[in-house]
Amino acid sequence: SGLATRRATESSSSSSSALKEMEEVQFAESEALVPAGVANDLVPEALVWAALHGFVVGDRSVASSGTTPGVGMAHVPFSLLPTPIPATAFAQAVELSSLFNDLIDRVSLDVDFLKQALARTQKADDFTARLLSMYSTILDEGVKQDIRLGLSRSDYMLDVATGDLLQVELNTISCSYPGLGSVVSDLHKYLVTELESSTKLDSSRVPENKVTEGFAKALSLAWKEYGNKSAAILMVVQGEEWNMYDQHWLSYRVKELYGIRVIRKTLAQVHAQGSITADGMLVIDGQAVSVVYYRSGYTPADYPSEVEWEARLLMERSSAVKCPSISYHLVGAKKIQQELALPGVLERFVPDKQVAASLRKCFAGLWGLEGAESESIIQTAIKEPHRFVLKPQREGGGNNTYGDDVASKLTELIAAGGDGLAAYILMQRIFPAVHTSYLVRRGAYSAEKTVSELGIFGAYVRNGDRVILNEQSGHLLRTKVSHSNEGGVASGYAVLDSPYLS
């Protein structure tokens, strides 16, 4: 607390303003891991490290930064130092990973549950309706592949009022940062190690993070299980990709560790260059493909025409292992998250009482908005909107409604009548502890009051009844200024961070 002491002596007089100022700095100081002076010297070193270690994203101000590798790169927006997270909460989140992997697989097999749970939603949400109709088509034609590959990220916030670790959402498609998540942990390990001699920091409290290797291993296991040595892994990407280096880190590891080729295609390119052989093999531009890994296809914007839907159907019809399959994709819908939280529903998929209890323990308040029973929660949310988040069935960030807008949006949906409300769920708003972090963006840093969201990556490979892999692969922390509602790094609200176990 060097800074606080120095400020107090400078002001020498014990006037209330000095005490007040010290208190404020004390509060801010106690949250930041090092005083601003130390941060000032550390930033240039961190920026050099970032450039030297591929800790980069596209610079949106450069036209071809999303299409031409190596052109228009900027450092990933990051927290200069890791953020304190209780070791017990981190351990709990890690523990939950393999349980959620199993849950995703079990729910994906229950056709009636998925169809019933989304029946009303599909009436109000075209995107969900398109996914469901493709799901039915695939079921009618017969699923071609018993090998399942799940690469998920379960996001949590620590509710400061109760200390509870609460799940924000479970992503089952296109989870960002299995590449850069590892790199930010390495950056923090490097910086904290350097500070050990001059501060009380302890580098052993920066957990190692092998998520890139973990996801590469899972991809290789699915590829191996498929059994075609000349096949490649297909990564389905968006035409313009700000986050391509996160994706390349993963492809690079797959090639480096397993010698497997990874090809990158957009949905439109799959449509133009793809076909299925008589025995169901997916072939793209002459290259056999045994695993399809989606980093696109999770939002309506990825389907600007019927061409992209046809490409998705072609891949779903093929014998390639999809990550995710259409059923795994549907399991990740927020409506499913809410349905599973209903009394007795989770327990249908998780017979073990102990496991069901530990899963349910991390559920935040979740409510559907269909039917008479939702009347009271809707009224409560209109009266106290700040305690809730209103969520559509959308991925990719920037789609949720917060604060007073929750009340106006609900009122609007009620007035519109029909099935509109069925496309949304209401969720308890979680208020995490506020920290002071040094956020490094566009080469400059600023001390900000922030809140963080912990992501745990999970990997699951299964063939019929045989579980080949079920593990927690690594983690990610996303930190945003505490007054901002949305929290995406891609959408510019948050930075990449890592936990400092306290």
Ligand SMILES: N[C@H](CCC(=O)N[C@@H](CS)C(=O)NCCC(=O)O)C(=O)O
């Ligand atoms: N550009 C695509 C982005 C893919 C994407 O948005 N994924 C969702 C889960 S569906 C997600 O992880 N959101 C956190 C993003 C953030 O905080 O920046 C990619 O990276 O492949």
Ligand SMILES: [Mg+2]
């Ligand atoms: Mg999401």
